[in-house]
Amino acid sequence: MTTIIYSFTGTGNTLAVARQLADALGDTTIIPITRAMKAGPLPPEAETADAIGIAFPIYYVDMPLIVQDFVRELQLNGNPYIFGIATCGERPGGALYNLNALLKEKGTHLSLGAALIMPENYVGPMDLMEPVEKVEGILSTARDRIPEIAELIRGRREIPLEGSDSTPYRIVASFFRFLATSVYGTTRRLHATDRCNRCGICTRICPTENITVTDSAVTWGRNCTQCYACIHWCPQAAVEIGGRTRGKRRYHHPDVTVADMVEQSGG
Ligand SMILES: Cc1cc2nc3c(=O)[nH]c(=O)nc-3n(C[C@H](O)[C@H](O)[C@H](O)COP(=O)(O)O)c2cc1C
Ligand code: SF4
Ligand code: SF4
Incomplete structure (x- = not known):
């Protein structure tokens, strides 16, 4: 089969x-x-x-x-x-x-x-x-x-x-998505702190090509599907959503690598 x-x-x-x-x-x-x-x-x-x-x-x-x-x-x-x-x-x-x-x-x-x-x-x-x-x-x-x-x-x-x-x-699903996206503004609040060293990993793994890295800044566009890859894979833990993610642990599956993620996104 x-x-x-x-x-x-x-x-x-x-x-x-x-x-x-x-x-x-x-x-x-x-x-x-x-x-x-x-x-x-x-x-x-x-x-x-x-x-x-x-x-x-x-x-x-x-x-x-x-x-x-x-x-x-x-x-x-x-x-x-x-x-x-x-x-x-x-x-x-x-x-x-x-x-x-x-x-x-x-x-x-x-x-x-x-x-x-x-x-x-x-x-x-x-x-x-x-x-x-x-x-x-x-x-x-x-x-x-x-x-x-x-x-x-x-x-x-x-x-x-x-x-x-x-x-x-079904009602709760739409409500939670609305709360996180429109009220809390998850996708609008994504930003890089001064720990960022412009390594470019976030832009290569983002599945929607929503992140731009230049010599001076990292910026997020409006096409985020909320996969949380940029937050969890940033090697400097520099990606935050507003202030609530600050100091909190990051996670990725132990058997999956940045190279695998680049392969996934085609980046
Ligand atoms: C934006 C977002 C919403 C989530 N909502 C739920 C949820 O409603 N129920 C749940 O059990 N887990 C939820 N999770 C957790 C993920 O589904 C879970 O950790 C998943 O295994 C992540 O898979 P991945 O590593 O392949 O991205 C959510 C995660 C994110 C980033
Ligand atoms: S992955 Fe992190 S350190 Fe690298 S460019 Fe993106 S925000 Fe900066
Ligand atoms: S959360 Fe996912 S889709 Fe949104 S900007 Fe970060 S990597 Fe891209």
């Missing part, structure tokens, strides 16, 4: 899970969603895959907007088995149900939707990140689920989606 996993990641959790799943499945290619969107035509294996996976982090109990856009544009050939892999800090909400709804608009559906709890990367205005000593335990629990998920995919099983399809989740 040939499998393609389209993957989006900000701090590496989803990429690490996609890699573990690819290893467990065999004959699997991971295609970064950001690259697929930039590159236009997909590689030949995407035309003929028996199974297609869509892997993404949960933002505001929903899918990232960039992943929603990708799925809307996705051309599906034949009748592949489709599965979704969401990684989240605690609550996947209705994201996998929303993915299923987008696929239904294309005349297909999500056969399996798994939500894996991974280390939380949301910091400021609220700091939801767990203490550092809990990270390895969370990673190991998630890793233990991979063989079972791979077996279900290999068997092309139809499994109830994880998370919740309830209306309150």
Whole structure:
């Protein structure tokens, strides 16, 4: 069975899970969603895959907007088995149900939707990140689920989606996104402190080409998808959202590197 996993990641959790799943499945290619969107035509294996996976982090109990856009544009050939892999800090909400709804608009559906709890990367205005000593335990629990998920995919099983399809989740999702984006102004408040040495990593890993680094300044545009990559990957911890992130711990998955992130973004 040939499998393609389209993957989006900000701090590496989803990429690490996609890699573990690819290893467990065999004959699997991971295609970064950001690259697929930039590159236009997909590689030949995407035309003929028996199974297609869509892997993404949960933002505001929903899918990232960039992943929603990708799925809307996705051309599906034949009748592949489709599965979704969401990684989240605690609550996947209705994201996998929303993915299923987008696929239904294309005349297909999500056969399996798994939500894996991974280390939380949301910091400021609220700091939801767990203490550092809990990270390895969370990673190991998630890793233990991979063989079972791979077996279900290999068997092309139809499994109830994880998370919740309830209306309150849909309302809460829009409300949280609105609060963080428009009221708190996460995307407007991103800035670099004087710890910044203009290394340029943030601009190379940003999936939306939203960051410009010059000799004298780093500036953020208006096309932020709130992946938090610039905040967590800056080697100087110089990227802040307003003042609430100051002094707080940064995170990225231990098996994922800056080079991997550059590869993801096509930067
Ligand atoms: C903007 C934003 C919103 C988030 N919202 C949620 C959420 O609603 N529920 C949840 O469980 N985790 C939430 N998280 C945490 C991430 O989903 C989680 O840490 C994920 O594994 C990160 O994956 P990545 O490393 O592939 O980017 C949020 C993270 C960010 C940056
Ligand atoms: S990654 Fe950090 S140090 Fe490097 S240019 Fe961006 S803000 Fe500055
Ligand atoms: S500006 Fe930062 S948080 Fe926004 S999309 Fe780019 S890397 Fe992600």
